[in-house]
Amino acid sequence: MAVVEWKKDETVAIITMNTDENRHNPGFAKGMLGAFDAIEQDQEIKSIVIASSSEKAWSLGIDLTWITGAMTNNELDSIREFMYDMNNVFKKALMIPMPVIAAMNGHTFGNGSILACSCDYRFMKADRGYFCFPEVDINIPFLPSMLATMKKAIPYYKLEEIVFSGKRVGAKEMEEHHIVVKACENADALMKEAVEYAKTYQKGRKIFKEHKTRLHKHIIEIMEKEDPEFIEPLNLMV
Numbered sequence: 001m002a003v004v005e006w007k008k009d010e011t012v013a014i015i016t017m018n019t020d021e022n023r024h025n026p027g028f029a030k031g032m033l034g035a036f037d038a039i040e041q042d043q044e045i046k047s048i049v050i051a052s053s054s055e056k057a058w059s060l061g062i063d064l065t066w067i068t069g070a071m072t073n074n075e076l077d078s079i080r081e082f083m084y085d086m087n088n089v090f091k092k093a094l095m096i097p098m099p100v101i102a103a104m105n106g107h108t109f110g111n112g113s114i115l116a117c118s119c120d121y122r123f124m125k126a127d128r129g130y131f132c133f134p135e136v137d138i139n140i141p142f143l144p145s146m147l148a149t150m151k152k153a154i155p156y157y158k159l160e161e162i163v164f165s166g167k168r169v170g171a172k173e174m175e176e177h178h179i180v181v182k183a184c185e186n187a188d189a190l191m192k193e194a195v196e197y198a199k200t201y202q203k204g205r206k207i208f209k210e211h212k213t214r215l216h217k218h219i220i221e222i223m224e225k226e227d228p229e230f231i232e233p234l235n236l237m238v
């Protein structure tokens with residue numbers, strides 16, 4: 001089983017992240033980029049749902065085992081390449097000319113939460129799983145483009161609360177503050193609702209591309225102009 005796989009359901013592409021925690025490492029980044037590229041080439045596809053095969057996690061963020069090993073072995077170029085690749089994953093979600101929907105069936109933490117925010121819409125399972133930015137507790141500040149991405153998905157008053165506290169937020173609270181479209185009863189309901197919602201979009205790619213380009217232009221500019229200031233020296237902790 002590949003780290004990332006995808007299939008078609010009529011006009012919807014369903015990307016499935018296939019590991020227990022869907023941690024972000026070089027293999028994950030390459031898998032996501034490959035899936036996005038293949039989907040974009042299929043002109044029948046009008047929308048994307050990002051799901052997880054894990055029963056507990058949608059995505060728990062950076063693969064700490066991998067990145068710690070890379071730091072120990074002084075593989076700094078591989079870390080930089082990975083960070084740029086993950087930025088490209090976020091950029092793809094932000095700019096691909098169709099809606100991208102996160103179907104969060106379990107815990108969504110850190111870099112996984114950034115991936116969810118880079119999607120256009122979010123659905124979340126109500127009976128298990130939390131959304132969280134634990135960075136405040138592990139002394140890791142966000143890249144500038146991450147903050148810009150979070151601001152487009154989360155109301156600012158709520159963003160301040162969860163960024164500064166590191167609290168875990170459940171689906172019902174996420175729905176109340178319009179961070180997710182819907183808190184779904186269970187995993188089956190989550191996928192049903194997310195895919196049905198995706199199928200309501202049958203828009204042309206040209207207009208979707210133009211809207212996304214104009215809406216997210218500032219995020220891409222920040223990603224390209226400001227993020228390298230922190231990625232190149234690997235100035236990633238305080």
